[in-house]
Amino acid sequence: MSTNAVLPAFIAATAALGGVTLGALVEPLRLGAARRARVRDDRAARCAKLIEAAMTCRARLLALNLAHRRAASGVEVDAAREEELVEAYRLARNELRQTVALLRLSGPDELVEAAMAVRQAERALRGVRFVGDDGAFDRDKPPQGVLDVARALEDVVHEFAATARKLAA
Template sequence: MLTALGAAVIAAVASLVGVTLGALLEPLKLNAARRAKLRQDRADRCAGLIEAATRARKHIVDINVIHRRRQLHEEAETDAQREIEFDDAYYTARTEMRAFYGLLVMSGPDELVEQANVLRRKEMELHHTRWELDDDGKFDRRFLPTPVREASAAFDRAIEEFALVARKHTS
């Protein structure tokens, strides 16, 4: 009889300890889950910003190529339609960049926001070069005009630097 009573007491104490530990650990688990969700949201926003920036870069270069062809009267009939499509796609990507930037400003951290702001400035610098013409006045699709090439390289570096900071804050 004493053994059955002892087993019941041990089971009750173990149950009480288990419930108490569960109650104490629950806030820790919720906090860990909240931090994991925040990191995942931040990672999604950073990835979205990088993808939108990459698309914006591509479309700016495409717009520049069509503009240079038009200036040298090498315009194909489909260029006007393609330019409209590239322009629309560029402004869509730019809008996505602004949206992701706003979400990053809202959630932080400041280092990531500062790097995203650098990325946006470099995108604007590239945007201002979209009407640049070839240095020698001859169209060659393989080579971008010097200002476009330099702004594009700076934008690429800004994307890479943003990705490095994002990795630090999302992993």
């Protein structure tokens, strides 16, 4: 066999062996990067779900407070509508609890602590949902104590979003 035929075959075999070796070395790195990207995407989706659930809880609790204050002031309240509000709140609260549990499962701890703060703030708002008006019934403005707790929940959600942006991006 001539050297003219052996040299191209040797170069092709060396290139193939180098390609296989390089592929075997790079593949675990590529899979690891894909796994990290998937974890970041899952974490970001969970954070978005938690924010949505917390803000839905806030809106439903304020609506329930309004219904309670209406009933206390003698204004007729639609019982079916109030039951719909309660059910919508329960669904949002369940979503919030599940999402916090999933974040606790996957971490990181800083994000879990921020999620638990959101849950605590939601509980605080839930605790004042039956607070009545100090003076005359005002449909457009909840009592100051309820407003303060609702604003605190919103602030904690914003803090959670900042933490999530830092850790899930």
